[in-house]
Amino acid sequence: MASTLRTSAKEIENAKKPFTPPREVHVQVTHSMPPQKIELFKDLEDWADDNILVHLKPVEKCWQPQDFLPDPASDGFYDQVKELRERAKEIPDDYFVCLVGDMITEEALPTYQTMLNTLDGVRDETGASPTSWARWTRAWTAEENRHGDLLNKYLYLTGRVDMKQIEKTIQYLIGSGMDPRTENNPYLGFIYTSFQERATFISHGNTARHAKEHGDLKLAQICGTIAADEKRHETAYTKISEKLFEIDPDGTVLAFADMMRKKIAMPAHLMYDGNDDNLFENFSSVAQRLGVYTAKDYADILEFLVGRWNVEKITGLSGEGRKAQEYVCGLTPRIRRLEERAQALAKKNKKDRMVPFSWIFNKEVLL
Ligand SMILES: [Fe+2]
Ligand SMILES: [Fe+2]
Numbered sequence: 001m002a003s004t005l006r007t008s009a010k011e012i013e014n015a016k017k018p019f020t021p022p023r024e025v026h027v028q029v030t031h032s033m034p035p036q037k038i039e040l041f042k043d044l045e046d047w048a049d050d051n052i053l054v055h056l057k058p059v060e061k062c063w064q065p066q067d068f069l070p071d072p073a074s075d076g077f078y079d080q081v082k083e084l085r086e087r088a089k090e091i092p093d094d095y096f097v098c099l100v101g102d103m104i105t106e107e108a109l110p111t112y113q114t115m116l117n118t119l120d121g122v123r124d125e126t127g128a129s130p131t132s133w134a135r136w137t138r139a140w141t142a143e144e145n146r147h148g149d150l151l152n153k154y155l156y157l158t159g160r161v162d163m164k165q166i167e168k169t170i171q172y173l174i175g176s177g178m179d180p181r182t183e184n185n186p187y188l189g190f191i192y193t194s195f196q197e198r199a200t201f202i203s204h205g206n207t208a209r210h211a212k213e214h215g216d217l218k219l220a221q222i223c224g225t226i227a228a229d230e231k232r233h234e235t236a237y238t239k240i241s242e243k244l245f246e247i248d249p250d251g252t253v254l255a256f257a258d259m260m261r262k263k264i265a266m267p268a269h270l271m272y273d274g275n276d277d278n279l280f281e282n283f284s285s286v287a288q289r290l291g292v293y294t295a296k297d298y299a300d301i302l303e304f305l306v307g308r309w310n311v312e313k314i315t316g317l318s319g320e321g322r323k324a325q326e327y328v329c330g331l332t333p334r335i336r337r338l339e340e341r342a343q344a345l346a347k348k349n350k351k352d353r354m355v356p357f358s359w360i361f362n363k364e365v366l367l
Contacts, residue, residue, distance in 0.1 A: 038120055041120075062146070068218070069157070088216065091211070098286060104271060116137045116140075176271075178269065208223035257328050352366060
């Protein structure tokens with residue numbers, strides 16, 4: 001199938017103007033951590049060396065995308081590609097919408113490295129800074145870089161998706177950035193990354209499970225392998241936040257409550273393909289319907305983190321800190337109740353809405 005031939009009116013319009021991020025962002029708050037707390041992160045250098053860098057894998061022990069893909073230097077290449085495409089035939093379009101959305105999210109990695117390097121006290125000041133925080137960020141990025149690479153090459157070989165539309169979406173997304181509202185504040189930043197790594201662990205785990213159900217064990221292995229990396233990264237980031245809870249419980253519980261009040265935005269929330277103004281919402285709806293990443297997962301992650309950091313048991317908090325503690329500890333059941341109500345309402349008003357996705361040649365998928 002050729003790339004979508006028709007150019008829409010919107011695409012023609014977009015071609016006339018220089019690049020402008022197509023989606024609204026919030027008022028930008030910067031440097032919300034008091035500058036004296038930067039010292040605290042400097043003091044944690046050795047701790048991070050011993051406790052965080054150990055969660056990275058030596059490159060020589062890491063998997064590489066090529067381990068899961070047909071080998072272009074081998075005689076069997078064409079047969080391997082043929083087999084891959086045969087297996088992909090059994091997979092429905094809505095699954096591919098989720099996998100493409102996940103791949104695009106991974107491919108916007110330059111944005112996530114930038115985001116980490118906005119954080120005061122832990123940023124890579126030079127691009128090759130020897131601090132443990134900077135080494136972590138670079139090596140984390142290098143590990144993550146394999147995720148988008150592998151999914152991109154796999155999807156390309158399936159022949160099931162419109163690569164040009166996907167590539168455009170990636171370019172738009174990297175150009176737009178993200179708006180996680182972490183305010184250069186590492187307390188907020190590490191709450192955000194703890195949440196997000198777990199979210200990606202869950203969604204890649206689910207695409208692995210579904211690939212297996214569709215009979216594609218190789219794709220299941222690809223998604224499962226990526227999920228395992230995310231789990232390791234989650235362990236590291238939750239450990240950093242755990243340490244912050246230990247040395248500054250008040251500041252950390254306030255940061256946790258602040259991030260949850262603002263709601264954790266998904267990293268690819270500004271995605272756009274040049275056409276669909278609701279692309280991210282539509283992709284999220286399909287992911288919700290298929291059970292790849294759902295509102296229930298959001299509540300589950302929150303519940304997990306509250307337990308992981310023992311938030312209910314923290315003592316000696318200030319008045320404000322206690323309020324923040326109460327807020328985050330009571331939030332999971334509240335989100336679940338709201339979610340159940342929203343689901344019931346959606347069921348009542350259910351109209352089966354089909355939406356085209358440019359990623360799959362404008363074929364329509366049920367939301
Ligand atoms: Fe990833
Ligand atoms: Fe990740």
